[in-house]
Amino acid sequence: MVRTSRELARRMEEHGQKTYPEECCGILLGSTDGDETVILDVVEIDNLQEDNRRRRFLITPKQYLQAERAASERNLQLLGFYHSHPDHPAIPSEFDREHALPWFTYIVLSVACGEAKVMTAWFLSESRDRFNETPLSIETTRPVKIEEERGSGR
Numbered sequence: 001m002v003r004t005s006r007e008l009a010r011r012m013e014e015h016g017q018k019t020y021p022e023e024c025c026g027i028l029l030g031s032t033d034g035d036e037t038v039i040l041d042v043v044e045i046d047n048l049q050e051d052n053r054r055r056r057f058l059i060t061p062k063q064y065l066q067a068e069r070a071a072s073e074r075n076l077q078l079l080g081f082y083h084s085h086p087d088h089p090a091i092p093s094e095f096d097r098e099h100a101l102p103w104f105t106y107i108v109l110s111v112a113c114g115e116a117k118v119m120t121a122w123f124l125s126e127s128r129d130r131f132n133e134t135p136l137s138i139e140t141t142r143p144v145k146i147e148e149e150r151g152s153g154r
């Protein structure tokens with residue numbers, strides 16, 4: 001299960017609409033504990049893929065380092081990445097699978113004719129041979145860190 005807020009979902013949708021018909025991509029930050037992942041912030045990154053920006057997003061090693069830094073500055077974990085599929089279903093592509101890592105959360109957002117439509121969440125299987133969809137809960141109140149929600153004695 002991946003949880004986030006309506007506000008953060010809207011920020012990803014607006015990003016996807018802004019970059020349409022090209023893909024947008026960004027970083028997911030938050031906290032995670034076993035089966036539960038809570039997205040507490042999202043950060044936009046530039047799509048540096050040169051040849052086919054409509055279909056492929058690519059995170060460079062430099063952007064990966066920036067993502068790690070953004071997470072530590074906010075005292076959050078780097079959970080994974082989101083990107084849009086302009087005029088394409090919200091299902092990870094073969095290219096996405098080949099470039100994904102098993103411990104990250106991937107959010108895919110379909111943008112049809114410039115309008116954000118469907119948002120889905122995925123994890124890569126341990127063997128990296130397929131993506132498994134996981135429920136995405138978009139909540140009206142802003143989720144808090146899992147540690148804080150469980151009240152670790154404070």
Ligand SMILES: [Zn+2]
Pocket residue numbers: 055056057083084085092093096108
């Ligand atoms: Zn994709």
